[in-house]
Amino acid sequence: MASSSSVVSSYSSSSSDKGSGRILQFDPFQSLVDEGFWHRLSSLKLDSLGLDQSPIPLTGTPLLPSFFSLAFSVCFYAPCSHPKVSNRLTLLAESLPSDFKELQFSLERAHGNRNRCPVPGTLYNMNTFESFKALDRDSLLKKEAKKILDDIHSAKVEEDSAVLSRFFIISFADLKKWNFLHWLAFPALVVGPPAVVLNLRPAREVFNQGEAQSLSAALNEWRNSSLTTGVLYFLVSIASNSRATIRQLKDWKACQDDGQKLLFGFYDPSCRLDNPGWPLRNYLAFISLRCQDGKIQFLCYREKRGFADMGLSLVGEAVISPSKDCRDPQCVPKAVGWEPKPKSINLAESMNPERLAVSAADLNLKLMRWRTLPSLDLGTLSSVRCLLLGAGTLGCQVARMLMAWGVRKITLLDSGLVAMSNPVRQSLYTLDDCLDGGSLKAVAAARTLKRIFPAVEAEGVTLSIPMPGHPVPTNEISRVLEDCERLRDLIASHDVTFLLTDTRESRWLPALLCASENKIAITAALGFDSYLVMRHGAGPLYESDQANSLSTVDGNGGQRLGCYFCGDVVAPIDSTSNRTLDQQCTVTRPGLAPIASALAVELLVGLLHHPNGIHAPGEIANSIMSSSEQPFGILPHQIRGLLPQYSQMTLIGHASNSCTACSTTVVSEFRRRGMEFILQAIDHPTYLEDLTGLTELIESANSFKLDWVDETDDADI
């Protein structure tokens, strides 16, 4: 057994210790405001308090800026538990109520959490930077300090000692920039001349072994009980047999009288071995005003890995003497306690919904790449520029699928207005877009895309695509020419063009322009219960050096893949004017457009990942080049599906020398004569057929029976 001498004699005699006889200096509280606190404050401000408006003048002080204060916020701290880092007084989301019921709930949950001992506080949130700056911080500090003094005099401290650590925070929340300026204060009463420290040493050096063991056990028990773990200030009494007991503050009188050694203990957030932490300041004020003045002993309680640590905990002895003024309950005490400077924190990263949407969408794709598609090229997808011709059922759906794949640059082109029948089938419109005559489809669709995903670069272009067989009145010629050139520029400035219009002839000019520019073109067309999705082959004038000059040969030496018009024996003429009304309606089974759109986008993604790009040869299901070689599977040329049979097939069709859109003859003629050629094709129904020799072909074909059915006609209905 170690020395049986009493605690008093074991340390009051050693007056030569470091720090003795000097002014006791306290290690100030440090705050940490968790981002959750600002999240909660923001939603309070926006939802409940609705103070996001101009300042509200208060009666009698018309120029006073508006603010709100919350007297029921709490912050949390625990004893220091790290030898080098002081524990911070922390404000969390739970510090603020979302409503009063919620406050009860969060306080109950905090109750009993050994790492979150609640301390009451007040929030003063200012609505402008100017009002934040203009705050009279000195009088605010005095006002809050006065509350503490009142609680000392009224004996409230003895019931709920946490009020001794009362804090407050002033803030200016700039919700537009997610910037939070704040400044905390931990008011410390100055009730007399500074305390003089006689002695301050690690508890292990002060107590004998039995006392240290008994005290550690008692403190661990105190901390592990949900009833006492949140009690920041307490009494330690040590009997002559070295047995230590922890008692509530309200028992101080009994403790003083029982003749045992009495220490005033508190949870010390500081890790410093030469100084006690800030909570001791108001504790000493309380002790001197309520319990005793003169010489007192205190315990700075600290932990390591969650257990009482007698090496980090300090035992000190100080002399305190309150001034007479402060014994008067009416006195307004001097106070200190502002943190050295305000802090500013920006939370755009975690609060700006647009940034969150982007990172969530990106992470989703990255996860797919990580799990199953290591070759997935997200950079290519996010930079590819897509032009969607037609913003109807197909256009809307293709745009959505593109966004899902991480495509960020989408231009929609359409000349129509949103009609009442559209929203149920065309997924980018709602009833609102139909009102007042209807919005422009291209504009409304682009607007919706941005609402779905703000980071998308979506643009709407209102333009009608000139079509062969639709003669142009003289007074409209210049407008049509302008449209043609605009379309050419759009196709040239995009990487991919989707042909998604609902008539066959409206696809002709874009098909020709894509062939001329050697741009990726993807067509999706719907019949009543069948669909066609295909990618056009490369343009006829882009051949690599080893290829011969035949327009049907691809740049890589293989046969060039065909376009939408390659299988035709008739030129695209006016398919709408000579039909009956119900044939003009694009009646299809509603499930077709989503199926075909999804296939069109998957086809593009496969193409973009193919090493040969637009020159990639067509593959068909079950061919030797099976899905095992390419991570995305085969890369077909055409996909045709029949809903009644729930069947789908992949086909290859090679480019035709007499194609009205992609043959060398047509593309060269367009290159040579430009818009004049286009106008002629539009005005004269048989011009294209004559040019490509189709007229001749039709005549000869009449003597044979073609062994394939042209499905493309119903694909347009």
Add this chain to the structure above:
Amino acid sequence: MQSETSARQWDGTLSPNDFNSSVAALCERWKEVNDSLPQWLWVPFPVVGDSSCNAAGYLTMENVYHQNASEEVSHEESILGDEELSDDATLVQSCGKDDMHVYDYHIVYSFNFRVPVLYFRGYRLDGCPLKLEDIEKDLPAYSLKGLRESKWTFMTQEDHPYLRRPWYTLHPCGTSDWMKVLFGSNAANNQPRPLHYLSAWLSVVGQAVGLRIPLGLYKSQ
């Protein structure tokens, strides 16, 4: 211990009840073997009207400090000017230790995947959250290598299921697969004890996020 799945081949998952008992076991064991990290603490999130759901909540270990060597902390001019509001009894500190990073780790049970999921976040002492790039700088080389090359671990940012704020997480979709691998053939028909499960799981995810798990956790349980 032996759950309803033991008859068939074990699929690498953990039932909510087993998660619960493993959490309690881990907390106890941790107190005995841990020599440097804070304690784990269970924070329940009672589901209103469902008392059976004991696995709702999270196991938390907070305030893990990381001394950040590289970072230069800017001490910008205060917008309002610093004021001397302290007195003789206030210890005036030099600004040090501001470059410390603090990490919080939460273990949450995923009812969809039936596995534990690690959520974590880091922040500076001013409360400013760390970005993924910052976190990666704090990770030891073996963790980075694992994250880049391993098929087991993938770091993403998702809403914390209880706090409803974005936290970083290791995606759980591969967990049951690698847990099966981890226990090898022994486990084919025999589900590991819950504490074994959680310890083994923690050793893998801890490595991925640079958390040093005490060796004693696996010894002689």
